Amino acid sequence: xxxxxxxxxxxxxxxxxxRPLPPARLRFxxxxxSEWIKLIxxxxxxxxxxxxxxxxxxxxxxxxxxMDAAPEGGPLQQGADAGAADAVAQTAVMASSLGxxxxxxxxxxxxxxxxxxxxxxxxxxxxxxxxxxxxPVLWAKAIVFGVTSFVLGLIAVAAAYAVTWPLLDDxxxxxxxxxxxxxxxxxxxxGYLALIGLIAFFIxxxxxxxxxxxxxxxxxxxxxxxxxxxxSAEWATVLGQWLPGSVGQSLFFGGDVFEPWQAVLVMLxxxxxxxxxxxxxxxxxxx
Amino acid sequence: xxxxSCDTEHTDARTKDxxxxxxxxxxxxxxxxxAKTAVHDVSFAVRPGQVTGFLGPNGAGKSTxxxxxxxxxxPTSGRVTVNGLPYAQHRSPLHEVGALLExxxxxxxxxxxxxxxxxxxxxxxxxxxxxxxxxxxxxxxxAGKRVGGFSLGMGQRLGLAAALLGDPATLILDEPVNxxxxxxxxxxxxxxxxxxxxxxxxxxxxxxxxxxxLTADHIIVIGKGRVIADASVADIVxxxxxxxxxxxxxxxxxxxxxxxxDVTVTEVDPGLIEVRGLTADAIGDAALGLGVALHxxxxxxxxxxxxxxNLTRDEVEYRTTVDPGAAAGAAGATGADAGLEAVxx
Numbered sequence: 228x229x230x231x232x233x234x235x236x237x238x239x240x241x242x243x244x245x246r247p248l249p250p251a252r253l254r255f256x257x258x259x260x261s262e263w264i265k266l267i268x269x270x271x272x273x274x275x276x277x278x279x280x281x282x283x284x285x286x287x288x289x290x291x292x293x294m295d296a297a298p299e300g301g302p303l304q305q306g307a308d309a310g311a312a313d314a315v316a317q318t319a320v321m322a323s324s325l326g327x328x329x330x331x332x333x334x335x336x337x338x339x340x341x342x343x344x345x346x347x348x349x350x351x352x353x354x355x356x357x358x359x360x361x362x363p364v365l366w367a368k369a370i371v372f373g374v375t376s377f378v379l380g381l382i383a384v385a386a387a388y389a390v391t392w393p394l395l396d397d398x399x400x401x402x403x404x405x406x407x408x409x410x411x412x413x414x415x416x417x418g419y420l421a422l423i424g425l426i427a428f429f430i431x432x433x434x435x436x437x438x439x440x441x442x443x444x445x446x447x448x449x450x451x452x453x454x455x456x457x458x459s460a461e462w463a464t465v466l467g468q469w470l471p472g473s474v475g476q477s478l479f480f481g482g483d484v485f486e487p488w489q490a491v492l493v494m495l496x497x498x499x500x501x502x503x504x505x506x507x508x509x510x511x512x513x514x
Numbered sequence: 515x516x517x518x519s520c521d522t523e524h525t526d527a528r529t530k531d532x533x534x535x536x537x538x539x540x541x542x543x544x545x546x547x548x549a550k551t552a553v554h555d556v557s558f559a560v561r562p563g564q565v566t567g568f569l570g571p572n573g574a575g576k577s578t579x580x581x582x583x584x585x586x587x588x589p590t591s592g593r594v595t596v597n598g599l600p601y602a603q604h605r606s607p608l609h610e611v612g613a614l615l616e617x618x619x620x621x622x623x624x625x626x627x628x629x630x631x632x633x634x635x636x637x638x639x640x641x642x643x644x645x646x647x648x649x650x651x652x653x654x655x656x657a658g659k660r661v662g663g664f665s666l667g668m669g670q671r672l673g674l675a676a677a678l679l680g681d682p683a684t685l686i687l688d689e690p691v692n693x694x695x696x697x698x699x700x701x702x703x704x705x706x707x708x709x710x711x712x713x714x715x716x717x718x719x720x721x722x723x724x725x726x727x728l729t730a731d732h733i734i735v736i737g738k739g740r741v742i743a744d745a746s747v748a749d750i751v752x753x754x755x756x757x758x759x760x761x762x763x764x765x766x767x768x769x770x771x772x773x774x775x776d777v778t779v780t781e782v783d784p785g786l787i788e789v790r791g792l793t794a795d796a797i798g799d800a801a802l803g804l805g806v807a808l809h810x811x812x813x814x815x816x817x818x819x820x821x822x823x824n825l826t827r828d829e830v831e832y833r834t835t836v837d838p839g840a841a842a843g844a845a846g847a848t849g850a851d852a853g854l855e856a857v858x859x
Contacts, residue, residue: 253605
């Protein structure tokens with residue numbers, strides 16, 4: 228294969244101004260770069276990220292400002308007994324993580340849009356022309372979106388922690404980032420955002436339609452758990468515990484149903500169950 | 515407007531292939547959507563170094579065929595290869611084929627430059643090349659603007675820019691002049707002619723014969739999902755025989771006397787005949803010899819448009835190749851008031 232050979236536009240003879248381009252080759256790293264460019268060059272992404280961070284910080288501040296002061300002789304900074312330290316950590320984590328309950332909706336909408344926006348505008352045909360094997364587009368999108376969502380989740384949670392720390396300190400709750408209970412849950416919250424975002428992303432990849440995708444993703448988070456609560460059968464309770472939204476809460480609020488590592492596995496299972504048919508349909512359907 | 519140019523080795527390598535090896539080969543390509551057959555058993559070959567026109571009425575299956583070449587639609591049966599391999603199997607697809615299948619297959623919220631950067635990134639094509647194709651297609655002034663606000667013409671230019679990113683050996687352009695202003699139409703014509711002159715393969719679709727006549731060297735006519743004709747423009751021109759319109763009070767007598775091998779005389783009206791196979795000079799001389807008065811003697815140049823209309827009118831009868839005799843016969847029969855047709859053999 229010869230090198231790319233368009234001359235730079237100039238009236239001079241082609242060869243005089245000619246600088247050969249490096250050989251073009253389709254690579255997965257290139258597809259990753261392409262998806263990164265696509266993600267950050269849309270205003271919706273930037274807005275979603277800003278809203279995510281603001282919600283996280285805002286919810287933390289509201290939580291702290293509306294809480295009762297620590298009871299006298301309660302879990303103060305010197306609190307030596309395990310129960311008191313635990314309560315401090317719980318409160319700090321709660322203040323930093325509460326926003327996730329809203330942030331998950333933002334990240335889910337963004338996850339759906341990342342893929343259905345391409346179908347809605349016809350961009351997908353440009354994308355699949357450049358990467359005709361198709362699947363690399365899906366995986367690269369998932370990786371770029373998953374990693375950026377995790378990083379943004381970390382930024383949001385860290386910002387909320389930083390802003391609420393002095394407020395909590397005033398009220399007698401002095402938490403410590405070296406406390407594994409604190410940082411593990413903060414990271415867990417960021418991880419939850421990435422995982423729930425990927426679930427929404429693959430729902431979007433399956434449905435290929437923005438309204439349907441957002442409806443399904445948000446419905447899975449908000450509507451399905453509510454409906455299941457009204458069914459007083461054992462299976463409904465169990466199913467409710469296994470929904471991604473409730474599973475994921477053990478990652479940042481803690482819970483007695485799943486250990487954090489189990490919660491991650493269950494959510495990865497949800498992703499796999501959605502990603503497999505999405506991948507098969509992507510290769511089979513006409514674009 | 516700047517032009518793309520190609521270095522010598524590149525061109526040489528490609529021109530050597532010209533005429534010998536087909537770059538795009540479709541074999542028994544069929545696409546059904548439910549009960550509707552969009553493309554039916556289509557086979558053709560597109561060669562490098564020339565512009566091949568893909569011509570047919572709207573809905574004939576041109577776009578579906580092009581989408582199958584690019585792997586966007588799966589053929590129901592049959593196969594199509596580009597440079598010997600299905601498009602998706604190439605290691606550097608954008609360097610093999612650049613395609614403009616629809617204007618604005620672009621996210622409306624992204625700027626033109628960012629759209630091109632994202633496509634270029636997949637193949638590690640540098641931003642320098644992105645700027646080149648922006649200049650080449652005259653998008654410089656709007657490269658930073660979001661595509662949502664683009665006119666159809668600007669969308670076409672952006673699609674063309676994207677198609678050129680990988681410096682492809684083959685270009686597939688679906689109705690590229692749609693929505694372009696006259697200056698843009700002229701530019702596209704010159705541009706595709708030049709790309710072909712560089713040894714590239716160009717497949718260009720249109721529903722306008724006039725557009726093809728100005729741009730293409732070879733034409734594949736498709737109608738109702740089938741290939742109706744596959745011939746060089748020269749052959750198609752030859753098939754649209756020129757005829758001579760003769761008006762005379764004694765036209766019937768003249769018609770009988772002119773009858774000889776390779777001459778076709780069609781009586782359109784009493785007193786008006788159309789003669790194929792003789793020049794106006796020869797007819798005038800013959801009339802003088804017979805003492806027949808002529809009231810009109812006009813040479814009428816058959817147009818490609820006519821040939822196309824004839825070809826697409828009945829895609830079953832004329833589906834293989836353009837046979838001059840068949841086309842002439844068809845032309846004769848098309849007169850709305852076609853009367854007696856005298857064919858002397």
